[in-house]
Amino acid sequence: MSSRGVARTFAGWGRTTSSISLSARARDEDELAELIRAAPARGVSSRGLGRSYGDAAQNGGGLVIEPFRPDAEPVLTGDVVTVSAGASLGSLLETVVPRGLLPPVLPGTRQVSVGGAIAADVHGKNHHVDGSLGRWVERIVLIDGLGERREVTPAGDPDTFWATVGGMGLTGVVTEATLRLLPIETSYLRVRARRVRDFDALLSAMRDSKPARYQVAWVDAFARGRSILEDGEPARRRELPDGVARHPLECQPRTRIVAPSLAMSPLRPRVVRAFNAAWWRRADDGERVVPLSRFFHPLDGVGEWHRLYGRRGFLQYQIAVPDGAEQVLERFVTTLPDAGLTPYLVVLKRFGPGDDGLLSFPRPGWTIAADFPSGDPALARALDEMDELTASVGGRVYLAKDSRLRPDVLTRMYPELPRWQKIRAELDPLGRFQSDLDRRLSMR
Amino acid sequence: MTNNGTRRPQRVVLLGGASEIGLALVSALDLPPGAAVVLAGRSDERLAAAAASLPSNLDARRVWFDASTPEKHGAFFDELFTDQVDVLIAAFGVLPRQTEAEQEPMRAVDSLAVNLSGQVSALLHAANHMRRQGHGDLVVFSSIAAVRGRRANYVYGAAKAGLDAFACGLADALRGSGVHVLVVRPGFVRGRMTQGMKAAPFSTTSAKVAAATATALRGRRAVVWAPSSLRFVAFAMRLTPRGVWRRLRF
Numbered sequence: 001m002s003s004r005g006v007a008r009t010f011a012g013w014g015r016t017t018s019s020i021s022l023s024a025r026a027r028d029e030d031e032l033a034e035l036i037r038a039a040p041a042r043g044v045s046s047r048g049l050g051r052s053y054g055d056a057a058q059n060g061g062g063l064v065i066e067p068f069r070p071d072a073e074p075v076l077t078g079d080v081v082t083v084s085a086g087a088s089l090g091s092l093l094e095t096v097v098p099r100g101l102l103p104p105v106l107p108g109t110r111q112v113s114v115g116g117a118i119a120a121d122v123h124g125k126n127h128h129v130d131g132s133l134g135r136w137v138e139r140i141v142l143i144d145g146l147g148e149r150r151e152v153t154p155a156g157d158p159d160t161f162w163a164t165v166g167g168m169g170l171t172g173v174v175t176e177a178t179l180r181l182l183p184i185e186t187s188y189l190r191v192r193a194r195r196v197r198d199f200d201a202l203l204s205a206m207r208d209s210k211p212a213r214y215q216v217a218w219v220d221a222f223a224r225g226r227s228i229l230e231d232g233e234p235a236r237r238r239e240l241p242d243g244v245a246r247h248p249l250e251c252q253p254r255t256r257i258v259a260p261s262l263a264m265s266p267l268r269p270r271v272v273r274a275f276n277a278a279w280w281r282r283a284d285d286g287e288r289v290v291p292l293s294r295f296f297h298p299l300d301g302v303g304e305w306h307r308l309y310g311r312r313g314f315l316q317y318q319i320a321v322p323d324g325a326e327q328v329l330e331r332f333v334t335t336l337p338d339a340g341l342t343p344y345l346v347v348l349k350r351f352g353p354g355d356d357g358l359l360s361f362p363r364p365g366w367t368i369a370a371d372f373p374s375g376d377p378a379l380a381r382a383l384d385e386m387d388e389l390t391a392s393v394g395g396r397v398y399l400a401k402d403s404r405l406r407p408d409v410l411t412r413m414y415p416e417l418p419r420w421q422k423i424r425a426e427l428d429p430l431g432r433f434q435s436d437l438d439r440r441l442s443m444r
Numbered sequence: 445m446t447n448n449g450t451r452r453p454q455r456v457v458l459l460g461g462a463s464e465i466g467l468a469l470v471s472a473l474d475l476p477p478g479a480a481v482v483l484a485g486r487s488d489e490r491l492a493a494a495a496a497s498l499p500s501n502l503d504a505r506r507v508w509f510d511a512s513t514p515e516k517h518g519a520f521f522d523e524l525f526t527d528q529v530d531v532l533i534a535a536f537g538v539l540p541r542q543t544e545a546e547q548e549p550m551r552a553v554d555s556l557a558v559n560l561s562g563q564v565s566a567l568l569h570a571a572n573h574m575r576r577q578g579h580g581d582l583v584v585f586s587s588i589a590a591v592r593g594r595r596a597n598y599v600y601g602a603a604k605a606g607l608d609a610f611a612c613g614l615a616d617a618l619r620g621s622g623v624h625v626l627v628v629r630p631g632f633v634r635g636r637m638t639q640g641m642k643a644a645p646f647s648t649t650s651a652k653v654a655a656a657t658a659t660a661l662r663g664r665r666a667v668v669w670a671p672s673s674l675r676f677v678a679f680a681m682r683l684t685p686r687g688v689w690r691r692l693r694f
Contacts, residue, residue: 016451019622020579020620060577060579061577061578061579377450377474380451406478440454
């Protein structure tokens with residue numbers, strides 16, 4: 001029998017809304033099915049590495065299933081890998097990169113589980129070229145609400161597949177996935193950084209010039225949207241500097257320091273403003289060759305960095321809006337700072353066409369993510385307004401980051417919700433899969 | 445308030461649904477539009493008036509609840525907690541006229557049935573349900589009267605002293621369960637309950653108590669005095685020699 005019945009406090013990465021549940025681990029799919037069939041009244045939720053910022057991977061008063069077989073070795077056949085859902089993208093990188101392959105979609109941290117990445121249909125800095133993760137998933141194994149094992153492919157059972165990809169873990173527990181990988185010559189990128197003096201210039205730079213395969217802008221909301229725009233292309237072998245050319249596929253991501261647990265946050269507007277300004281001055285408008293982990297996962301260099309926001313935690317607000325709705329983006333560097341609600345970190349990216357995920361976040365246009373320290377009551381009202389504005393231009397909030405959206409707004413942002421609900425009810429007729437996010441947003 | 449990243453609750457229950465302080469607190473919580481507010485009390489007429497006084501973008505509902513019949517509380521709370529409750533405010537209570545209570549002891553007993561037994565029963569039921577849901581805030585209204593029994597209102601004071609001790613113990617018992625208890629100790633609050641009474645020093649209003657309580661809830665504090673200077677008054681009250689205390693008229 002699996003271990004079960006340990007009460008644990010679970011919180012999202014933003015640490016704003018914890019809840020207590022029993023936690024259990026299953027050693028194989030049979031044990032997992034057993035846990036699901038024995039679900040308590042408040043249901044079961046599966047959790048990966050807890051990098052959802054809000055309450056997606058917690059289930060107050062119910063059961064939380066810990067990552068499934070996190071240490072199982074990925075199996076590589078050609079450029080296709082089959083990996084356990086509980087494994088982290090980081091461990092996958094360590095296996096496949098030395099063999100000249102790269103997961104085509106890498107979110108901002110490598111500390112996410114494969115299952116969680118599928119549940120959120122994550123995107124990377126190359127969404128405008130490569131789409132989100134769902135496009136690269138060839139097959140998943142799903143344990144449904146009756147404990148039945150299903151092998152699901154996008155062609156064989158598109159309904160189940162596209163309800164599960166982006167489905168926030170509410171259609172079942174994914175135990176393994178088969179992903180297509182991209183061939184790479186080196187584990188380095190050629191990164192060109194450009195300093196852009198204000199937000200308007202940034203928008204036109206991103207709109208008008210053809211982006212590289214990977215593109216991201218780091219925006220300083222304390223300085224009216226002064227930004228650093230980074231474009232990255234996979235480095236060819238001959239482009240590597242001599243020092244690293246001998247180990248072109250080296251993959252040694254490192255966590256250099258771990259942030260301490262703090263009651264009070266050292267991050268104050270004045271500190272962040274100074275830090276951002278220094279960052280801007282330090283940046284150079286040139287091209288460099290950097291290891292992929294430094295480009296894709298700069299924050300992973302500091303372990304547990306969310307602790308820097310102190311006990312109150314922080315809130316990340318990420319929305320997608322179509323082209324033509326730039327006035328919504330501008331609010332992050334104008335209206336919000338003017339109201340004393342300056343986000344500490346703002347990241348802007350382009351989105352290409354979305355996939356068929358019924359609740360998948362990406363839609364063509366823009367996506368912007370902003371980190372706010374939690375605790376200011378004015379922030380709640382300001383973000384409610386942003387929700388309304390976003391919904392009115394046909395945009396949406398990213399559920400993997402969310403901890404505060406309201407149910408009525410959700411239905412306007414995700415028009416496919418009713419269809420998703422129908423498929424969900426078929427996969428889980430007894431309503432065993434639940435989460436705090438699910439209850440907060442009345443998603444059933 | 446655990447259910448929203450900006451610390452705004454989505455479903456609030458007010459026991460004593462027509463209570464001025466309770467309603468003021470519901471307003472001070474700055475609930476998101478569409479949030480559910482359950483007003484529980486004995487008089488549907490007064491609950492209806494209370495519901496009408498809340499902002500129209502809240503989803504106000506009325507349910508019958510009688511604090512003085514604890515044998516019915518089990519069924520009441522089972523029904524209430526079929527959906528999760530983020531904040532439960534126990535704002536019901538009666539203020540017996542001291543002289544009447546002295547002359548008719550049953551009046552004193554009846555007030556204790558609401559102010560103490562009713563509170564204990566309701567809070568225990570709610571705490572057990574919240575423990576199962578893994579999160580929640582309980583707001584308990586103690587009083588400055590709980591600090592030291594005084595001749596002008598010792599029956600009320602006894603109930604509040606009992607409730608205060610109970611709530612502090614409950615808070616400790618719930619530590620680590622995800623459920624948080626906030627004990628509010630207001631001074632003399634000018635309002636319906638104290639109509640016709642002479643205001644005591646450091647008197648305050650429902651709105652001020654509510655604002656202080658909402659802030660304390662957001663910060664997950666254990667105790668809040670309203671006004672905050674009362675904590676020093678309470679300290680002085682405890683130090684006052686009995687002979688002097690007895691002679692004080694307020």
